[in-house]
Amino acid sequence: MKKIVLFLGSVLLLASCDVKDPIYNTPHPDHGMITLTTDWSQRGTGIDIPASYTVQAGDYSTTLGDATNRIDHLFEPGTYRTYIYNTPEQVSTSGTTATVAAASGNWDGVGAFVAASPGWLFTCAMDAVIEKDTDYELIATMQQQVRQLTLIIAPTGSTTDRIERIEGYLSGVAGTLDFSTGIHATPANVELQFAKITSGANAGKYAATVRLLGVAGEQQKLNAIIHFMGGNPKVMSLGSDLTTELAAFNADKTKPLTLGGKVVETPTGADFSATITDWTPGNGEDGEDGSAGMETNH
Structure with a gap:
């Protein structure tokens, strides 16, 4: 009997030695973890990398600052639609829709206006497939x-030295962008404040610069008024359809776009209107870099 007991004990000992513990690749065998690197190389000259940005992956959301971060979250296996974006000044985000802040315009009855200088928005939409x-x-x-x-x-013309100011607005700019689908929507207006250029090759011309999410709607049109000192002439209204010139504006956003137009003649009478035509990308100088002719009506 004693020999049988010892034999059974040996069998049990050998059996226990054959049972191996599972071998895992990570400390989180049932989940996946992500180290995220954001590439900011696709941005315009002189634009800073945002100080912080939001990561939204499924129901999980966090705010990060460094270019590379190990996300402090255990992800269940699955596919996560992931959105990454910053929140610049005068831009708000709800879900995947970015909205430019509203602004007041000096033009009654033409519709809503959006801010002319929103901050620089960056986004990324990607799928992350996570395994345990x-x-x-x-x-x-x-x-x-x-x-x-x-x-x-x-x-140009005999009254250019009496120009007091030029003001206007551009219609058909995008008020919203769905950065999941890339759809620009909610057409609005943006106010243009033209300032006289006092030095350089464009001295004597007037320039207005704005920042836009993009263009939206069927038409983009410049509407402006030239005011003269002493009210002589009273005003001159400018109008120009820029739909064709801005058709590709929503692409290549890292490249600023300049459109130059030339007023052929500034009328000396009152209540004149004008249409700027033949817009060309460039700085508005004569010749190859872009100028535009003007048709006057009164």
Whole structure:
């Protein structure tokens, strides 16, 4: 009997030695973890990398600051639609829709206005497929979503020295952007404050610069008024359809766009109107870099 007991004990000992503990690749065998690197190289000259940005992956959300971060969250296995974006000045975000702040315009009855100088918005939309017991290194290429537009007008004629100011607005600018689908929507207006250029090749011309999420709607139109000192002439109204010139504005947002137009003649009478035509990208100088002719009506 004693020999049988010892034999059974040996069998049990050998059996226990054959049972191995599971081997895992990570300390989180049932979940996945992400190390995220944001690539900010696709941005315009002189634009800073945002100090912070938001990461939204499924129901999880966090705010980060460094270019590379190990996200402090255990992800269940699955596919996560992931959105990464910053929140610049005068831009708000709800879900995947960015909205430019409203602004007051000096033009009654033409519709809503949006801020003329929102901050630089960057976004990224990507899918992250997560498996358990895995560490992931993801790279998010951030896309610049705000583009700079400059319009330069070159008045000519006998009354240019009496110009007091030029003011106007551009219609058909995007008030919202769904950065999940890339759809620009909610057409609005943006006010243009033209300032006289006092030095350089464009001295004597007038320029207005704005920042836009993009263009939206069927038409983009410049409407402006030239005011003269002493009210002589009283005013001159300017109008120009820029739909064709801005058709590709929503692409290549890292590149500022300048459109130059020349006023062929500044009328000396009152209540004149004018239409600027033949807009060309450039700085508005004569010749190859872009100028526009003007048709006058009264």
